[in-house]
Amino acid sequence: MALVITIYTIRRRYNKLQKKLKDSVPDIIALFEQILFTDKKFSEQEVFDSFEDIVGNVNRESLDIGVDVLVQFKNDDKESEKYPLIISALGIVRHLEEKFDSRSNSEKMDAFQEAFVLDLNRFDSKILQYAYSKNKRIRSEARNSYLALSSNDPYRFFDDFEGNLTKWDEIELMQYLKQQNIRGNLEGLGKWINYSKNDSLVIFLIKMVGFFKQKGIDEILLEKLEDDNANIRAESILSLGELDIKETEDTLIERYYTEPEVCQVAIVKTIKKLNTGKSLSFLQEIFGETNNIDTKKIIAEAILNYSYEGQIAFQTLKNSLKGFDLLILKHIETPLIKYK
Incomplete structure (x- = not known):
């Protein structure tokens, strides 16, 4: 009976704590907005003390809520140069390291996502630790996070892609590549267009070259016009248009009559995109x-x-x-x- 009472008491305390933390979210939002988006100056100690006043105790649970608020700000594109102040003051890097080491797969997944959104590229060793996990979701998340956050050969796992990329794979990879683009670290994409034997990945990377307007890729795209895979040729043609490489227009017109429909459509779209005025009669x-x-x-x-x-x-x-x-x-x- 005493054990039952003890368990009941612990649960009541836990539930009360969770309710208090949940109720504190508006105050945390207000504090973080003041720190991030006003001219008021805060020291790290002041940030910590103010947060502690709201949550009562700066621990794993309260930090999870603080991180949730920061992640939501980031997802809402609320930009500020003072995110590192909050991250350092509350020890969020150490907090995420503990989540990476957790036995809970859901906590590990949270840590991958939170590190990515907060752009914390300090976890190479932690991420690599899970890049060969037997758990498929953990393995995939670790490799994608490595792509986004690492400055040390971020594309090292491209060679391990098997089968066709799903639309969801492409959306995830695009988000992670955006982080590398922010750091000006996308030059390696051209190498993988030539190197990879996975046609699905090659098509995606060619699309990304056009999307991110990567320079110095002209020769690689022109080489891919001779690829045996018509979808690779078509995506290369579209990227020539995205990169506004006007000198290829005559070559594309010459190819039109010998290409399948998927490439013909790509040629028309690229001619429209280039809009040189030379191809109206065509x-x-x-x-x-x-x-x-x-x-x-x-x-x-x-x-x-x-x-x-x-x-x-x-x-x-x-x-x-x-x-x-x-x-x-x-x-x-x-x-x-x-x-x-």
Whole structure:
């Protein structure tokens, strides 16, 4: 009976503590906003004492809530140069190290995510410790975190990718690459485009080269135009457009007639993106030759958006057509109207 009473008492105390901590969140938010987003000066001791006054005891539970608030600020793009002040004052690096060492996989996962969002690149050894874990989720999170936070060969695990990347994989990897881009450390992507034997990863990395506007990749992209995989060729063509490499336009037009549809569509999109004004007649020609409805729509949209001359050509084309081709043009011009 005494044991039951003891357990009940402990649980009551724990629940009261949790409620108090939960109720303290608005005050923690107000304190952190004052530190981060006003001109008021705080010392580390003042930050610690103010936080302790709110939570009662600076321990694992209260620090978890403090970290949650900081992570939410970061996720809401609330920028400040004073995040390191709070992180140092509350010993958050040490707190995350303890979570990395926890027996709980959920705590480890939290530590990976929190270190990433707070941009704490001090955990190379901790992260590498789990990069070969038997637990698939822990292993994946460790490798992704290493990609985001490490300045020492961050792409070392690209060689271990197997199978096709899912859309979720791509979204996660893009978020981690953004951290490397902030630190100006994306130069290694070109090497992996050439080195990797995983076509799915290569396609993703080519897309990232275009997304992050990486310079000095021209030759690699041109080499990939000869790849056996049509999807790799198509993504390379799109990235040429994203990087605004206008001198490739004639080469792309020459390739158009010998490429499959996925590459033809990519060529049209890139010509539209480059918008040099030199390829209007080509776009008009292939509109008449194409039988695929979806491709026709993409070509028509490219013509309409191809400078002022493109708008004139679009109207001329519309006046000369009838039937389904005319409906396509009307739909492109006013997509919200359904034509019968």
